[in-house]
Amino acid sequence: MKTWTYSIFLLYLVLGIYVLGIAIQTPFISITLDITNGQPVIVDPYYPQWAQQKNIEKGDIVVTIDGKPALENRSVQLDAVIRSANTLTIQKRDHTVHAITVKHRDIPEELYLQILFPIFYFLLAFVVALYLGYRNKNNVPMFLLTLFLLTCSLAYISTGASARGNFIGGIVIGVCIVLCMVLFIHFLQHFFHYQHIQWSYMHSKWLYLLPLIIPCCYIIEGFIPTMRALTPPLNLSLFALLVLYAIYILVTSYLRTKLAKLRLIAIAFIVPFLPFLLFFVTPEILGHNPLLHAEVAALFLLFIPFSFLFIQVNERLFDIEYQLSRLRYYSTLAFFSALLLTAGIALLFMGQLSIVHLTSIFLLVFMVILASFYIKERIDFKYRKIIFSSTGNYVHNLYAAVQRMGKAKTQQELLERFTYEITEKLGTTAFYIQTVTEENTTIKQQDNYTQLLLHDAGDEKIILEIRHALQKEELLWLELLALYVSMFINNLQLIEDLVREIQHMKNTSDTALPWLDKLLWNIIEKEKSILAQELHDTILQEQLHLARELDVLAESAVIRKERVLDIREQLLNASKDLREYCENLSPPLLDTFGLQMALKKLIQKIKIRADFLLTTHIERIHFQDATLHLVVYRLVQELFNNAIKHAEATEVSLQLQAIPHGFTLQYDDNGVGCDIEQLMQSSASMGINGIRERVRAFNGTITIQSSRNEGMHIFIQIQEDGDSYDEYIDYR
Template structure:
């Protein structure tokens, strides 16, 4: 974290905590007074419901505020207004004197709108800012967006302190309402530059000059309290002008470019700021009664982090359409659930809850439900193998069924396996699979129900149609499972037919002694050329470069009057090393010991080399194996070679066990290490899994089975079993 970023976050936290503590220390009550009499008289109440509950009425005389006489309270001296108090003493018209202890819980509107909501917004904005900063460090767009979010949040959380007359809270709000708009417009200017959109508006650097008016207004207000209202209206006017200017920029830019990114930012900006502008700022500027109190209208600012958290400002907007559609879906579900729950709570406590409390309950429940949906989504994905392992889960069963059917070798085996899956999953044998030549009324993959008989077209070649008939009704989940599985079956049949046709073509070529198969020749030619290219690149980057270097060294020596023996010996040593590397390349391409002395000797030689290079203790148990198919000897050698190479490069192990065991008709190769291990799913998706994938493909090419188990810090364990296909040699 840079010093500037660190300073910004620390300042944000300190100021936020300070103004929040100021708001928590003493409740806000907001009582207007008439001080033209001998004793101040209460005339208006900011929270009339609270006043009514405590039997405070217009015309009551205010005697003391927290034990002080009214004339000693500064807010009364300046504005004839009681901002906050912990205790009030007042006299009724009949002479009765009452004392009221003021607590936050007695004024829920004040407690939620000035403490709870600002605190929630403060924490949320800070979290979003950290998220943006960590994903896009040293990015000007991110920095501007981060500052905008923090400024909005700090301004909102300062409302409680400002309305209580705190100087720091008032100054933060005065600066914040203007600064946040300037930062947002500054962000737009650079974002337009990133999008290659021409900026046709006022340069943002001139807008920063408006911040100079804020201290001037505060100084004038301090000098002459008569300018209190005017300076406040000037600040609100500046804020309104900047909001309208930002809206104008966004709307005109969208109409000009029609870019979805501009539309999304426009919605994200207008949603929180327009209600605050129309319902509070504009009526206040024109001297009208505000539609909503300032803190109520400011609560719309809560939408800012939720809107901008979806905007990834680095190289692009990430898949925001998907995120927004998911948010809309969750919000719709959460809205109705929250509405039902809030209605139930309201009916139970209909005489005890105010409108503000009911609204607060609804918002809290709404947010909790949305958060629960996202948490459930993450947990479902994390524990999907446990949650979806029951037989009742159709998705897991479909995956397992497709995996099993993928191992069949012909169409008849495929249909037999399909029948087995239907019997196991649907629990019925009342079905048949028939082939017809007539046309049918339903399309491929479509389920049709006629006379309580379920029909499904599995495959259609035009001349012949394969149809599944089930003689009883199915549930909705069973329909979906059957439709999806049938689509896989149809694709499998197509692929099997292609493979069968290919085999027939190759056999026909073999029977006729016809070696002309152009597509196969082309495929083999491309494979050979590709391998040549890889080998050429390896030799060029290693041995050839080394030899060119040695040639230059010899040129330098030949031009010297005296040739030093040490230099010649050094070049000789480098030549020997290059020859050694070349020999290793040749052995890797075609191990000479494998053809000369057999697999066991070749493996022992390979293991000896690995023991010299490796940092781990290698224990090997190699049994003598022999196959009718000579290529299997090379397969075993390559598998062992790749396993040990992976151990050297990636395992970080201290012990490695390699075991080659003979079984009836084949062999078992077992590999175990105590290294760092890995997550198998992450490994298969990473670029470092080329070796493991190569091993898997080599095993599958020979119809073998491979099992890989591993987890972090638990090592890796690989079990390979291959059986020789003896039928091809009969």
């Protein structure tokens, strides 16, 4: 982040700590007085329950406030209100004098709404803003959205200082409630430009004049005291007009474009601001008593960080429909659960809890339940294979069963494994599998009988019959497993036909195999499609982003040299990535200078990228089959990739040695190692499996030794005249 960005965060931090310090320093009590007779007589306390506890009644005379005469208090002189105090001295009607100590904990409504919630909001907004600012450097829309979040937070946490009559707190809240709307409209203008939507509204730069009106009003108050009564309604009126203007922009633009992202942004904006506008701002402007006090209505602003955290503006605008739909689903569940729990607490403590207490409890329970849903989702996904018992988790058992059955090499072996899975999972032997030729092959389930079609070969059908009823989950598991069995049988039959055709080709020396040409063509086209998708998702997207950056630069009145150099650097990075793609697809040095030179070039690149000490010994090797040169290169490349991504090693060694008619490859590292059995069953073993398959294809042998925190050791040997494949895995 740039220096001025740090300055903005620092200013927010300083102002936030200051206004929160003002609120914490003195409790807010807001007691209305009548001073017409020269004595400060209590008329109406803001917190009647607290006043009753402290024996403060209407008609009592306030003698001193914080040790000074009540009439010398500035708030009493200007507004006939005691805004805040630590101590009060009150004269009762019987002329007795009571000294009252005011503490935050004695007024829970004030403690929650003006101390605890603002502190929580302050910290949350600051952390989210830092995170978004760090992750989205040099991104103007996200920077504006971050400023909007910080300004909303500053406006909310300044309510306590402003309510206590603090001059700085009043200016901060007055400026921020207007400025936050201007920043949001400015963000919309950039968002429209990014989405190539015509901006047919007022340019946002003129709106930045509106926040300057508020400090001017405070300055005029020093010369014209009557202006004090006009400043708050003017401030709220500007806020209301900007909110309505932002809603107008969002609604009209959505009706014009039907863009889903505009609808999502509109919802994220309207939900926090509309209640505050309707229940507090509008009645205040019209001169009526607000339906909700300012600090209660402002609670809706707590939803802003959660709403706009999902609107991530990075190098591109991500699709957040899934995230928000999940948030809506979890929020609905959490809302009704929190509502029921709060209602139960209210009935349990009938008459003992105020509306503020119940609102606080509801919000706390709602947030805890919402967070619990997200945590549960992450835990279930991460530990889904072990979090449930093996007998109850049908989904996990299905994965394991399919993996075990997939190792069958014949149809008979497959059905034997299928029989084993049914016996183990369902705990029954009251079933049999038969081959039938009748037409009645549909799935049936009666009270004590279940029939399932496993495979349909036209003239013959394989049927499973179980002679007792199954539970719903058991039947679903069995149907899914039967579907896999049918696919496995089809694949085995295709493989058997393929083997017979290849054997026939070998016996008759017939090399014309149209299906083999078609298979190879399909494989080539699939690889092309994968490569095209990778280039589209990486290099092409980067090029499109740079094109947009150049469009913005072309429209600028002043072209900064630093921005041009930044775009040039991004173009060079994209070219470098494309060059690496080409080299990975076809190592250029391999055909020109041979295997040894290509490996040396690869090792130089790895030493630059890796954070471990690499030791290598590469001997010159010659093969009659030129394909083996590429095989060796790919094996070494995959071993290094595995070391960089997963090993977490500090030392890695690799030795390539020539042997008669072949080579040996020894790889060792001192990394974290792994449990080989678990690794082979996880998606993270794709690299190791790729190495094993390459070795298998050339009838080589591979030995893998590894255990946790003991590094990994791999030994590979391939000979051109090899006729068998062997593999040894050490689980130590």
